[in-house]
Amino acid sequence: MELPLLHLALVGTPNSGKTSLFNALTGSRQKVANYPGVTVERKEGFFVTPLGRQVSVVDLPGTYSLRGRSPDEEITRDFVLGKASGETVPDLVLCVADSTNLRLTIRLLLELKRTGRPMILVLNMFDIASRRGITVDVERLAKELGVPVVTSIAVRKGGTADLLALTDEISAKLAAEPQDNSWRALSVAELRATQREADRIIADCVSLPARPDTLTARIDAVVLHPVGGLIVLAAILFVMFQAVFAWAQPLMELLQSGFDALGELVHATLPAGLLQSFLQNGVISGVGSVIVFLPQIIIIFLFILLLEDFGYMARAAFLMDRIMGGAGLHGRAFIPLLSSFACAIPGIMATRVIDNKRDRLTTILIAPLMTCSARIPVYTLIISAFIPARDVWGFINLQGLVMFGLYAAGITSALIVSFLIKFFMLRDYAPAPFMLELPDYKVPRLKSIAIGIFTRAKMFLQRAGTTIFSMMVLIWFLASFPQPPAGATEPAIDFSLAAIIGKAIAPLLAPVGFNWQIAVALIPGMAAREVAVAALGTVYAIEGGKEAAEQIGQVLATKWSLATALSMLAWYIFAPQCASTLAVIRRETGSWTWMAVTFSYMLMLAYAASLLTYNVAVALGAG
Numbered sequence: 021m022e023l024p025l026l027h028l029a030l031v032g033t034p035n036s037g038k039t040s041l042f043n044a045l046t047g048s049r050q051k052v053a054n055y056p057g058v059t060v061e062r063k064e065g066f067f068v069t070p071l072g073r074q075v076s077v078v079d080l081p082g083t084y085s086l087r088g089r090s091p092d093e094e095i096t097r098d099f100v101l102g103k104a105s106g107e108t109v110p111d112l113v114l115c116v117a118d119s120t121n122l123r124l125t126i127r128l129l130l131e132l133k134r135t136g137r138p139m140i141l142v143l144n145m146f147d148i149a150s151r152r153g154i155t156v157d158v159e160r161l162a163k164e165l166g167v168p169v170v171t172s173i174a175v176r177k178g179g180t181a182d183l184l185a186l187t188d189e190i191s192a193k194l195a196a197e198p199q200d201n202s203w204r205a206l207s208v209a210e211l212r213a214t215q216r217e218a219d220r221i222i223a224d225c226v227s228l229p230a231r232p233d234t235l236t237a238r239i240d241a242v243v244l245h246p247v248g249g250l251i252v253l254a255a256i257l258f259v260m261f262q263a264v265f266a267w268a269q270p271l272m273e274l275l276q277s278g279f280d281a282l283g284e285l286v287h288a289t290l291p292a293g294l295l296q297s298f299l300q301n302g303v304i305s306g307v308g309s310v311i312v313f314l315p316q317i318i319i320i321f322l323f324i325l326l327l328e329d330f331g332y333m334a335r336a337a338f339l340m341d342r343i344m345g346g347a348g349l350h351g352r353a354f355i356p357l358l359s360s361f362a363c364a365i366p367g368i369m370a371t372r373v374i375d376n377k378r379d380r381l382t383t384i385l386i387a388p389l390m391t392c393s394a395r396i397p398v399y400t401l402i403i404s405a406f407i408p409a410r411d412v413w414g415f416i417n418l419q420g421l422v423m424f425g426l427y428a429a430g431i432t433s434a435l436i437v438s439f440l441i442k443f444f445m446l447r448d449y450a451p452a453p454f455m456l457e458l459p460d461y462k463v464p465r466l467k468s469i470a471i472g473i474f475t476r477a478k479m480f481l482q483r484a485g486t487t488i489f490s491m492m493v494l495i496w497f498l499a500s501f502p503q504p505p506a507g508a509t510e511p512a513i514d515f516s517l518a519a520i521i522g523k524a525i526a527p528l529l530a531p532v533g534f535n536w537q538i539a540v541a542l543i544p545g546m547a548a549r550e551v552a553v554a555a556l557g558t559v560y561a562i563e564g565g566k567e568a569a570e571q572i573g574q575v576l577a578t579k580w581s582l583a584t585a586l587s588m589l590a591w592y593i594f595a596p597q598c599a600s601t602l603a604v605i606r607r608e609t610g611s612w613t614w615m616a617v618t619f620s621y622m623l624m625l626a627y628a629a630s631l632l633t634y635n636v637a638v639a640l641g642a643g
């Protein structure tokens with residue numbers, strides 16, 4: 021007889037390795053990192069046990085209790101209690117513990133027991149605990165808790181074998197036990213009592229080594245130092261941006277010459293005409309101009325993923341708490357804001373770890389100001405074309421410095437906006453004190469970094485292949501039709517729809533120094549930022565006519581003034597050019613109003629910043 025699907029849920033304190041376990045069991049590649057609050061939504065996966073039982077397992081956000089104080093904790097609570105709509109109550113809860121730090125997990129487990137769900141306590145990260153000399157009397161612990169206990173090493177091959185065997189054993193006799201749910205929200209006093217009980221059990225069953233781990237403490241003495249720590253943080257960011265330019269260059273040139281060769285090939289093999297123009301000007305120079313930025317994206321992510329896995333990110337959050345607090349931001353906002361450097365969408369979702377609604381809203385409103393990776397192609401294109409690649413003070417690459425400045429401008433303006441929000445809207449309100457558990461440092465795992473980079477690169481290429489490609493088709497079409505009358509001498513594009521539209525909008529953008537070609541590129545650029553780069557590539561390639569298409573950067577350098585280029589950079593720090601981000605803001609705030617507010621304030625800032633930059637630059641002679 022086929023047994024019904026067994027439903028498992030992974031519950032545990034943040035950063036205890038639930039997602040690692042989920043990935044190990046199901047072969048998925050969900051995001052794992054060494055800081056609390058990585059997972060903010062439920063994810064279901066499937067696997068088959070050694071005895072052939074079909075299992076559905078749900079990975080949940082980490083939580084310290086079932087009180088559900090923030091949106092991510094509510095997801096976990098509702099799921100465990102079976103309150104989530106359309107969900108089945110889990111048949112078996114796997115309570116996942118970081119074996120080096122059992123206090124809070126045991127308290128959570130005692131609370132979970134009141135829900136009446138069958139449970140297993142999984143002592144994960146047992147490798148680290150053993151290395152540190154922590155020993156656990158597993159049998160006694162199981163007896164004291166009244167729950168089966170098993171050890172696991174989620175990140176090692178075969179590290180979950182015991183857990184799988186135990187799951188089979190327990191699931192075979194599950195149905196027999198009737199369950200009664202006596203859970204209700206614990207009062208603070210009850211939580212304290214539960215903690216005392218947990219501490220007693222731990223004292224009985226766990227023995228700590230005589231000499232505790234000091235490596236983490238020694239590193240923290242430097243990186244958490246109020247002055248030294250900030251210097252370390254600045255140095256790390258600085259090296260990162262220098263690397264983006266220095267290391268990526270050869271690879272980018274390689275990709276660029278590949279696309280050039282492809283363009284030449286199309287040019288040489290196809291007869292002149294619409295198809296040739298579509299492939300060469302629309303597809304290859306458009307989509308290709310975005311794909312060449314892949315090396316830079318990879319380098320930035322290499323740094324971010326290494327730091328995340330090492331355990332540095334939570335420290336950076338701690339360091340920034342004072343500065344952020346001054347701007348009215350909660351320390352918890354740091355990691356969402358940091359994720360926004362990759363992309364505002366996961367960043368905005370990561371705000372679910374913030375329990376206070378107002379703190380969360382402020383963070384959502386400013387997250388799109390962080391420099392997401394879609395801005396990298398625009399920034400690097402303009403910087404490479406207009407900023408000389410020379411060293412200042414002998415060792416600092418000027419291009420890297422400008423890039424650093426653009427990131428800094430994004431961060432600074434986010435802090436200012438947050439300060440203003442607090443000042444005008446939330447005056448009477450002091451953010452709650454910052455509490456974030458600092459994880460122990462770990463040697464970054466190459467495999468998870470490789471997977472992380474692969475996922476990001478795939479996402480970037482997928483966007484190039486879908487959003488950007490379709491926008492390119494549109495731009496190419498607008499720029500190619502209607503075709504010029506016979507005998508016309510001006511560039512063909514001057515007769516096209518794109519020119520008509522661009523020239524209609526251009527007067528609005530003239531005060532900030534944008535020409536009609538930029539206006540054309542900015543319209544599809546509202547869908548996604550990189551589209552503007554590709555659109556400029558196509559517009560200028562078509563305008564260039566028969567001459568071999570030059571690289572887009574070289575074209576810009578001859579067609580734009582420095583003032584226009586700087587104004588464009590300023591525009592990109594602020595402009596709300598991402599339809600998906602706006603959609604996520606609407607979803608996470610549940611309100612069209614906040615989406616409209618974000619859009620308008622960013623657009624106004626972009627216009628003002630560009631206006632200022634352009635006019636100052638012109639006044640200084642860069643017009």
Ligand SMILES: Nc1nc2c(ncn2[C@@H]2O[C@H](COP(=O)(O)OP(=O)(O)OP(=O)(O)O)[C@@H](O)[C@H]2O)c(=O)[nH]1
Pocket residue numbers: 032033034035036037038039040041051052053054055056057058059060080081082083144145146147148172173174175176329462465468
């Ligand atoms: N050495 C070792 N490292 C582990 C083990 N399990 C997880 N890790 C590491 O611990 C860190 C946290 O793992 P995650 O799986 O993201 O933890 P999580 O419980 O899902 O965290 P949240 O989603 O934030 O609640 C990562 O750096 C993992 O590589 C283990 O058994 N041994």
Ligand SMILES: [Mg+2]
Pocket residue numbers: 038039040051052058059080081082
């Ligand atoms: Mg997780």
